[in-house]
Amino acid sequence: MDNINVLIVEDNPNESEPLVALLKTHGYTIAGVATNLKDALNIFYNSNTIDIVILDVFLNQVPDGIAFAETINAVPNASKPFVFLTSATDRTIFERAKLTQPFSYLLKPFNELELLYAIEMALERFYAQKNAFLSEDQNTVISDAYLYIKKGKGLKKVFLEDIIYIEVEEKYCNIITKKEKFVILISLTKILNLLDANMFSRTHRNFVVNMQKIEEIIPADNLIILSDNHQVTLSETYKGIIKKVRTLK
Numbered sequence: 001m002d003n004i005n006v007l008i009v010e011d012n013p014n015e016s017e018p019l020v021a022l023l024k025t026h027g028y029t030i031a032g033v034a035t036n037l038k039d040a041l042n043i044f045y046n047s048n049t050i051d052i053v054i055l056d057v058f059l060n061q062v063p064d065g066i067a068f069a070e071t072i073n074a075v076p077n078a079s080k081p082f083v084f085l086t087s088a089t090d091r092t093i094f095e096r097a098k099l100t101q102p103f104s105y106l107l108k109p110f111n112e113l114e115l116l117y118a119i120e121m122a123l124e125r126f127y128a129q130k131n132a133f134l135s136e137d138q139n140t141v142i143s144d145a146y147l148y149i150k151k152g153k154g155l156k157k158v159f160l161e162d163i164i165y166i167e168v169e170e171k172y173c174n175i176i177t178k179k180e181k182f183v184i185l186i187s188l189t190k191i192l193n194l195l196d197a198n199m200f201s202r203t204h205r206n207f208v209v210n211m212q213k214i215e216e217i218i219p220a221d222n223l224i225i226l227s228d229n230h231q232v233t234l235s236e237t238y239k240g241i242i243k244k245v246r247t248l249k
Contacts, residue, residue, distance in 0.1 A: 004155050005031040009040040009055035037064035053082040057097055069100035081126035083118050085110055123155055149182045164226050166208040178228055201241050207232040
């Protein structure tokens with residue numbers, strides 16, 4: 001279970017330090033603070049955990065923030081959402097920055113609420129593109145490998161492989177992991193249709209389990225034992241799940 005990891009690209013400590021403090025206060029993890037293009041690219045390409053980048057347009061009086069954005073955009077599968085936070089008001093610079101398709105272009109000094117909203121919207125819009133889903137209340141983003149779930153003042157990243165099972169309660173789904181429980185507004189049918197059918201399977205009208213977390217299936221008792229001693233019901237309707245489990249006879 002990880003928090004949202006933010007890379008900050010800013011050459012002025014007087015600007016980056018308040019930003020780091022603000023983001024940490026709101027539950028974000030700082031993956032790094034780079035002061036030049038070389039360091040920014042090095043951190044970006046050598047870390048598998050960065051979720052979003054906040055960057056200045058000018059680094060040491062050169063528009064290397066734009067160069068950074070152009071570089072990471074060159075490889076679509078490696079790109080991440082980014083937000084410009086800058087003092088640059090020149091129209092020509094803005095037009096060049098706009099071509100990189102940032103998720104927001106904010107002017108310094110930053111407004112705390114405006115920045116936090118911009119980060120959330122960037123994450124939601126980016127991961128709501130192809131192969132992703134935004135839940136009814138826009139508190140959850142589902143992609144191929146993980147969920148972003150609204151929790152408190154921030155978004156929490158939950159890897160699908162860490163989910164043990166999902167249980168429905170009326171209009172809500174409880175997502176159970178080893179360390180935490182999350183509640184989101186989405187129907188079980190809808191979330192099941194969006195998850196990998198080879199990884200998740202329904203066992204009851206109220207339960208979906210991660211197949212990798214199954215420890216024991218007891219058909220006679222209509223019971224499935226999952227990792228960490230979790231138990232879910234196995235109804236007659238869904239006993240076909242047994243066929244999905246490789247067994248030795």
